Amino acid sequence: MSARIFVLVAVLACGLSLSSVARAYTIGTGFTEGCHERITAGAFREFVGLLEVPVTLPDEDEEDQDWKRVGQFLVRAAGIDRETLTETEFFILHSLLAGVRSPDTAGHSVLNLDRARSLHTDPAPVGQYEHSLRATTDDFEEGNRSAVDGMRAVIAAELTESLLLDDDLIEVSVFFDFYGTVEVDVWAPAYHLGRAAHAVQDSFSHTIRDEADDFHSVLQVLNFAEAVAGTLREDRDGLAHSTVLDSCDAETEAVVAAAQLATQQLFLTAGEARATGTTESIDRFLDDWYGFRPGCHADNEYCGNLHQVEIARASPTGPYLCNAAHGALRPKSLLLLLVLFIAGCRRRR
Amino acid sequence: MFGVAAALLCASTSGRAEPPPLRLGLEVHASFLSNQTDRSLLNVTFGGGVRLGYRPDGARFGGFLFFEQNAWYATDLFRGVVPGVRNLGLGLERLWRGELVRTSMVLGISMLAYDTELDRKRTTGLYFDIRPATLRWHVTRRTVFELTPLHLVVVAPVMHEPRLVTAQYRTTLGLEMLLR
Numbered sequence: 001m002s003a004r005i006f007v008l009v010a011v012l013a014c015g016l017s018l019s020s021v022a023r024a025y026t027i028g029t030g031f032t033e034g035c036h037e038r039i040t041a042g043a044f045r046e047f048v049g050l051l052e053v054p055v056t057l058p059d060e061d062e063e064d065q066d067w068k069r070v071g072q073f074l075v076r077a078a079g080i081d082r083e084t085l086t087e088t089e090f091f092i093l094h095s096l097l098a099g100v101r102s103p104d105t106a107g108h109s110v111l112n113l114d115r116a117r118s119l120h121t122d123p124a125p126v127g128q129y130e131h132s133l134r135a136t137t138d139d140f141e142e143g144n145r146s147a148v149d150g151m152r153a154v155i156a157a158e159l160t161e162s163l164l165l166d167d168d169l170i171e172v173s174v175f176f177d178f179y180g181t182v183e184v185d186v187w188a189p190a191y192h193l194g195r196a197a198h199a200v201q202d203s204f205s206h207t208i209r210d211e212a213d214d215f216h217s218v219l220q221v222l223n224f225a226e227a228v229a230g231t232l233r234e235d236r237d238g239l240a241h242s243t244v245l246d247s248c249d250a251e252t253e254a255v256v257a258a259a260q261l262a263t264q265q266l267f268l269t270a271g272e273a274r275a276t277g278t279t280e281s282i283d284r285f286l287d288d289w290y291g292f293r294p295g296c297h298a299d300n301e302y303c304g305n306l307h308q309v310e311i312a313r314a315s316p317t318g319p320y321l322c323n324a325a326h327g328a329l330r331p332k333s334l335l336l337l338l339v340l341f342i343a344g345c346r347r348r349r
Numbered sequence: 350m351f352g353v354a355a356a357l358l359c360a361s362t363s364g365r366a367e368p369p370p371l372r373l374g375l376e377v378h379a380s381f382l383s384n385q386t387d388r389s390l391l392n393v394t395f396g397g398g399v400r401l402g403y404r405p406d407g408a409r410f411g412g413f414l415f416f417e418q419n420a421w422y423a424t425d426l427f428r429g430v431v432p433g434v435r436n437l438g439l440g441l442e443r444l445w446r447g448e449l450v451r452t453s454m455v456l457g458i459s460m461l462a463y464d465t466e467l468d469r470k471r472t473t474g475l476y477f478d479i480r481p482a483t484l485r486w487h488v489t490r491r492t493v494f495e496l497t498p499l500h501l502v503v504v505a506p507v508m509h510e511p512r513l514v515t516a517q518y519r520t521t522l523g524l525e526m527l528l529r
Contacts, residue, residue, distance in 0.1 A: 030428030073466045075496040109425050111389035176466060179425040180388055
């Protein structure tokens with residue numbers, strides 16, 4: 001019986017803590033706003049008029065048309081009217097949105113907690129860099145620098161992948177309620193560009209950037225893996241990941257605008273690299289948005305960026321149920337246990 | 350079909366001259382969790398059903414026609430209740446321990462009750478329901494309250510790729526009334 005109660009507590013805790021599970025700028029789900037989709041669609045509007053690349057569309061036979069049905073849903077969820085897009089623009093945006101969602105789901109349900117946890121607490125450094133976070137090995141000030149290097153490598157790799165693919169049409173997994181994982185066609189360059197956009201956007205919600213240079217330089221990289229494990233020591237591991245910074249509401253408006261500008265420039269960079277066949281534009285983009293400014297820490301109020309740090313500290317990520325470092329239950333979990341305790345007492349009467 | 354055949358067989362051997370012992374069942378159901386691989390942990394569904402059955406008094410076997418509406422709660426791409434499916438099937442039942450326990454099984458068709466993102470309304474597939482143990486308490490001489498703590502229902506309205514097949518672990522409450 002006690003095992004059942006534990007499972008029930010865990011399920012309820014996970015359900016109520018879903019905003020913590022869906023870290024980074026959130027993707028659109030039943031519980032979270034589609035920040036990634038909104039930022040991507042916003043950047044796409046500015047970029048689509050300049051798009052002059054040959055795009056391979058799937059065949060018109062019935063079996064290959066699932067992408068249209070999936071795409072209609074994704075595009076509508078991103079706040080764009082399908083009727084305003086040509087068939088090619090629609091396919092590109094569908095592929096971008098499938099790509100920008102994929103690092104957070106890998107084609108699985110966001111409520112598949114087992115998958116979500118292994119995806120988001122991947123101990124391999126690249127697993128954290130895909131979300132612009134510190135790896136567990138990125139310690140102290142030097143850890144910020146190595147994390148920024150890791151982010152740059154991930155973005156460069158996705159961009160290069162998007163430029164080098166021979167077969168432009170690929171099948172990727174998208175999760176649908178009740179159906180499970182569905183395979184749909186995407187245009188590979190846009191899909192990988194979407195994955196790069198995810199990392200770029202996360203680098204605004206998962207870092208403290210310098211407001212003085214319009215959020216171009218990175219000062220601090222946040223930490224999810226050790227925060228959620230309950231082993232985070234701020235002086236060594238950096239600031240904890242923050243659920244407030246993950247939102248795209250009024251409080252983070254300026255940072256979200258910068259993320260959208262960077263996403264737009266990412267798209268233009270990819271277009272230029274594809275047109276010229278060189279990676280010069282990629283290097284320029286990374287130097288522009290991924291400069292690291294060392295020496296900004298608590299002692300000097302993060303070089304005048306204390307406001308962002310205060311926002312980050314308002315809602316730091318921690319262990320979902322128990323704090324392993326301190327052996328204490330979280331307040332949310334305490335409330336759940338109290339409810340279950342009362343329910344148990346009532347049953348005994 | 351075999352449920353009805355078995356029921357008719359039972360009826361023919363009972364040898365009674367009374368009006369046919371038809372029984373009407375009304376029930377509500379809900380499911381909460383899922384253990385399907387690569388699916389959401391939650392599989393929230395709910396709904397209600399009606400069955401019209403034939404089982405002579407004192408007989409252990411019966412057969413019935415069953416219809417239900419099973420609504421689904423979406424959580425992944427959006428949050429909200431969708432009409433889900435309508436299921437229609439034929440079932441066989443057996444009573445145990447002086448009618449205190451009922452085991453039943455239904456096989457039938459499952460029809461989408463709304464346009465999903467991928468398939469049209471009325472797309473039809475299979476439906477299967479197995480209830481190992483339904484606990485029964487007589488409320489009146491003609492009315493029985495039924496509780497099925499846990500039973501497995503497989504709803505598969507879309508059989509072509511991409512398939513829509515869900516396994517539901519339901520709890521069901523109901524009433525069975527003798528119509529004669």
